Amino acid sequence: MKIYGLEDIKRVLPQIDLTPIIKEGFMAYSSGLSVVPPVGELLFEDPPGDVHIKYGYIQNDDYYVIKIASGFYGNHELNIPSSQGGMMILFDQKTGKEVGILIDQCYLTNVRTAIAGAICAELFAPNNLNCIGVIGTGVQARMQISYLSNLTNCKKIKVWGRGGKSVEKYIEEMSLLGWNIEKAQTTDEIAATCDLIITATPSKEPLLKSRNLKKGTHINAIGSDSPEKNEIDHQIFKMTDLIVADSISQCLERGEISHGIKGGSIEQKNIKELGSLIESKSDHRCQSNQITFADLTGVAVQDIQIAKAVFNACKRLEV
Amino acid sequence: MKIYGLEDIKRVLPQIDLTPIIKEGFMAYSSGLSVVPPVGELLFEDPPGDVHIKYGYIQNDDYYVIKIASGFYGNHELNIPSSQGGMMILFDQKTGKEVGILIDQCYLTNVRTAIAGAICAELFAPNNLNCIGVIGTGVQARMQISYLSNLTNCKKIKVWGRGGKSVEKYIEEMSLLGWNIEKAQTTDEIAATCDLIITATPSKEPLLKSRNLKKGTHINAIGSDSPEKNEIDHQIFKMTDLIVADSISQCLERGEISHGIKGGSIEQKNIKELGSLIESKSDHRCQSNQITFADLTGVAVQDIQIAKAVFNACKRLEV
Structure with missing residues (x-):
């Protein structure tokens, strides 16, 4: 061995x-x-x-x-x-x-999670990004961004984190890598200004709310991999045109979709599975009048x- | 590390x-x-x-x-x-x-499984064993016996196995270790003559039947660790005075007890858990008018x- x-x-x-x-x-x-x-x-x-x-x-x-x-x-x-x-x-x-x-x-695990995020950004995020929003300041908040480098010319990031020091450190480090990065005062500010939003925290309370969320936004939800973790206010799903699960069966048990199902804002029949959408090769890209959402709980x-x-x-x- | x-x-x-x-x-x-x-x-x-x-x-x-x-x-x-x-x-x-x-x-895994069998033999098997019955000829059929050496003076074994050659090999090897060992023609012969019976196969069909099973016998069921595995005819549970699970919750899902529950021959309230019986220090030994049974599915x-x-x-x- x-x-x-x-x-x-x-x-x-x-x-x-x-x-x-x-x-x-x-x-x-x-x-x-x-x-x-x-x-x-x-x-x-x-x-x-x-x-x-x-x-x-x-x-x-x-x-x-x-x-x-x-x-x-x-x-x-x-x-x-x-x-x-x-x-x-x-x-x-x-x-x-x-x-x-x-x-x-x-x-x-961090690498394959970041790659899944990049795959979803490639398939679903709008063509010309104006600003990428990041909720979280940990390892995934860094790696998700790193793996976007080859996919978009957009270098503008807004970041929100719970701890002041960790946000400062994030801004310092990511700036050195060539990102033009700003601190968001609230997650609402991210909702109002970003067209690709990445959530990458272990939060158990929703951080990204539906108020202020603008059309033409794709959301990659990365942090929630346990039933009790929850970063997205499930009201968002009522506004969402495309809901993608990395694994439908797994997302019914854990991840943001499970909270949406429990809260009554998602019907199971409306969930698409990532592998099928990759296979179909149709254009699922978020349009200016749409909101799209990918739930990445991590599949074996x-x-x-x-x-x-x-x-x-x-x-x-x-x- | x-x-x-x-x-x-x-x-x-x-x-x-x-x-x-x-x-x-x-x-x-x-x-x-x-x-x-x-x-x-x-x-x-x-x-x-x-x-x-x-x-x-x-x-x-x-x-x-x-x-x-x-x-x-x-x-x-x-x-x-x-x-x-x-x-x-x-x-x-x-x-x-x-x-x-x-x-x-x-x-x-083999060692800790053999030790669990020995613990159950120590707690539940009759004091003076006449003959130990073994169903199976694999690694556990050997190790369960080895770990009994210090617990009983009985050296007599009857063994039953599906393959003629594997039975011969088992008899040859175990004889060298000092066991007085005989081939059983049927599992019924084991039921009729042994007072400690060990089942250690991956069978999916019951091998040990209730007919011929005599009072004063303790059974250690070792082989069944998946829901589909099944060595014991669940009718046996109707004759059994003490049913012990290594883990009650686990044995409801897998192991012989799960088949007994499904077949209606065990009520959940009558199952005792091994750890509680070790703790209680009462005498749970199989008496001459009793049949006792331990289901060892293997617990983390x-x-x-x-x-x-x-x-x-x-x-x-x-x-």
Whole structure:
């Protein structure tokens, strides 16, 4: 068995074009070619934390993959990242034998999440963005933006965060990377001025409200991966022309869509699944009179696809 | 992070008295001191296989543990064990950081399962055993017997298995270990002559029937850990004086008890939980006019307890 750490992983990542690989995963999922059981979840109260176990396989593939990733929200007090405990494990699909471990410390989960956001931005966000709104100042708030670089010429960002210091730090760091970035006083300011909005917090109370939200906006909701997490006021769904789930079955249990269903502002029949929309190749782009929404709770096919690609690249590099 | 393989694990195991450690785990579980979500399960059709992910933690303990173990039932055609792909992973309960991996290739799962069987034999089997019946000829059919050595003077075994060759091999190997062992022609012969019966197969059809089953017998059902597996004819439960589950909630979903509930031969209120019976210290031993039954589906607390003990012993050995 081969075990690779974060250094190996970061060394091979630039060599792999992950976007088509992750797209293939979503398509396999929506075509019923994958086996993905419900997410395993382990919760902690003090300090608060959640562990997600995502696992499954694409039929007639080489491996099955079990991915572990966690968020421990007291870690910032210890000056360590909230998401640091994690790995992706590959097993032989014919014999069950373990084949490899990528001790990625949640890094690949962050990467595949950012790529899913970029895929949705590519498919759904308006063509000419004026301003990108970011709610949250953590790792995903950074990575979602980084993975947009190749998709848009828009360099203008408004960011909102709960903590003043973390917003300042975010602005400082992202400015150095060439973004023209401003602090939003409220999430309403983001709703009123941005045409691509990314929410990337572990909030349990809605942050983005329907008031002030303008037409011609696409929203990527990234933060909510547990049933209790909720960043979007579900009233927004009443104004939304296209609601996309990375996994319909999973979004009925967790993510923003689950709150919309409970609140009566979404009907299940109106939810589209990302893999089917990638497959259909129609134009689903948000028009000036529309609002579109993508709920990205994170599906095991993303983990399966990134784990295989990175593991094979690590093996090649060794030879 | 520390990673230990099967050699390290086998080296430290003789130094650890695991029985009280596993008992503590069952007691913590039944007292509500542990957090153990439902078992994660991944199924394969061709070749047939199942992967179980068991995970959780004991509150205010150092670690949480995720255990992966698999059975791939076409492996015997490749001359490799059905259960070989597996590991136990320890994480820090306060920060989520990975602490260690025991790449045990399912060995520790086999050990903790055998210990649970021995604990039930100690608590429930009649005092003076005349003959131990074994249904199955695989790894657990061997290990369950090995772990009984210290508990009983009885050396007489009857074994039944589906394959003639595997029965011969079992008899040959176990005889060398000092057991006086005979082949049973039918499972009915085992029912009629044994007072401790161990079932340890992945059967999906009941093997042990109620006809011929004599009073004064304790049954340890080991093989059924998935909803579709079933070794015991549920009519047996109508004759049973004590029905014990390693986890009541888990046995309602999987294991023999789930079939008994579905078949109407068990009422949930009559199921006792192993940890509570260990705690109560009353005498639950099978009497000459009784039949007792233990359903051992395998609970994450066993994995948590054995992983911690073995990991800490491996670390000590290194120093």
